[in-house]
Amino acid sequence: MSVGRDLPASLMLVGAGKMGGAMLAGWLDAGLDPAATTVIDPAPSEAMTRLCAERGVALNPQSPAPAAVMVLAIKPQGLDAAAPDLDRLIGPETLLVSVLAGKTVANLRGRLPAAQAVVRAMPNLPASIGRGATGAFANHKVTPGGRASADALLSAAGTVAWLDDEDAVDAVTAVSGSGPAYVFLMVETLAEAGVAAGLPPDVAGRLARATVAGAGALLDADPAEAGALRQAVTSPGGTTAAALSVLMAEDGLAPLMRRAVAAAKRRAGELSG
Numbered sequence: 330m331s332v333g334r335d336l337p338a339s340l341m342l343v344g345a346g347k348m349g350g351a352m353l354a355g356w357l358d359a360g361l362d363p364a365a366t367t368v369i370d371p372a373p374s375e376a377m378t379r380l381c382a383e384r385g386v387a388l389n390p391q392s393p394a395p396a397a398v399m400v401l402a403i404k405p406q407g408l409d410a411a412a413p414d415l416d417r418l419i420g421p422e423t424l425l426v427s428v429l430a431g432k433t434v435a436n437l438r439g440r441l442p443a444a445q446a447v448v449r450a451m452p453n454l455p456a457s458i459g460r461g462a463t464g465a466f467a468n469h470k471v472t473p474g475g476r477a478s479a480d481a482l483l484s485a486a487g488t489v490a491w492l493d494d495e496d497a498v499d500a501v502t503a504v505s506g507s508g509p510a511y512v513f514l515m516v517e518t519l520a521e522a523g524v525a526a527g528l529p530p531d532v533a534g535r536l537a538r539a540t541v542a543g544a545g546a547l548l549d550a551d552p553a554e555a556g557a558l559r560q561a562v563t564s565p566g567g568t569t570a571a572a573l574s575v576l577m578a579e580d581g582l583a584p585l586m587r588r589a590v591a592a593a594k595r596r597a598g599e600l601s602g
């Protein structure tokens with residue numbers, strides 16, 4: 330990974346909310362030149378305003394020049410309203426990197442006709458600590474240099490998987506884009522189950538959180554498959570086996586997760602257009 334070397338010469342981040350903000354901090358830490366970075370956001374958070382001031386990033390300048398890369402991180406539902414102003418900020422050489430759920434390359438180019446080279450990326454929130462998982466698709470106008478720039482930006486936020494098929498972006502959105510929420514829900518429901526089993530709420534909450542965080546860290550540190558790690562917890566005839574007989578039943582977690590991922594993918598399709 331040659332993150333520093335391939336970072337773009339200039340970058341404009343449009344939409345510096347949860348996702349855009351998470352990525353910006355990582356890019357600056359990876360060596361993106363703050364003097365060549367611009368943030369456009371009509372309602373920046375206090376933290377974003379402070380970050381820009383501290384790092385010397387231009388926030389909502391009067392007449393910004395097009396940058397080598399524009400990263401679009403507004404809500405998909407806001408694209409129509411924002412597009413006319415944004416199109417003027419895209420130069421002939423600007424690479425557009427969109428993280429909007431559901432919005433296809435064709436949707437983006439339809440709203441932003443100045444955009445030629447487009448990367449559709451789907452990062453996730455752990456990008457805020459450099460531990461994100463991103464799927465990305467590049468249209469045929471993206472040059473090898475543009476792809477290297479996009480790869481450097483996305484790699485600064487964690488793992489990147491390049492996709493040959495644009496349709497796969499919606500599946501990535503449903504699996505890893507939204508996925509952290511499923512894991513956080515696991516913490517919430519495990520804690521609730523702990524309370525139901527007799528634990529004080531603060532103890533249940535602390536143990537559920539540490540269990541999921543610890544299991545994630547182990548998954549990261551140990552190359553064994555998730556299934557093998559699961560088996561390492563499961564004593565034959567023991568307590569885990571009793572719980573897994575519920576979770577792995579025909580109507581257990583697997584069909585539920587399939588339905589959840591299918592619902593997210595369907596919603597991504599609905600956001601397109």
Ligand SMILES: NC(=O)C1=CN([C@@H]2O[C@H](COP(=O)(O)OP(=O)(O)OC[C@H]3O[C@@H](n4cnc5c(N)ncnc54)[C@H](O)[C@@H]3O)[C@@H](O)[C@H]2O)C=CC1
Nearest residue numbers: 344345346347348369370372402403404405411429430452
């Ligand atoms: N939150 C997440 O975990 C992930 C979000 N995404 C995508 O990231 C995008 C942003 O999502 P969040 O950061 O969660 O939303 P957010 O609401 O936290 O951030 C959106 C930001 O865009 C700004 N904004 C609104 N209109 C604007 C305009 N015309 N020009 C410039 N900025 C404008 C808002 O002030 C806000 O700061 C969405 O398209 C979403 O699909 C993708 C992957 C994960």
Ligand SMILES: O=C(O)[C@@H]1CCC=N1
Nearest residue numbers: 430502505506507508
């Ligand atoms: O919920 C959403 O639509 C966005 C996309 C993936 C994660 N958050």
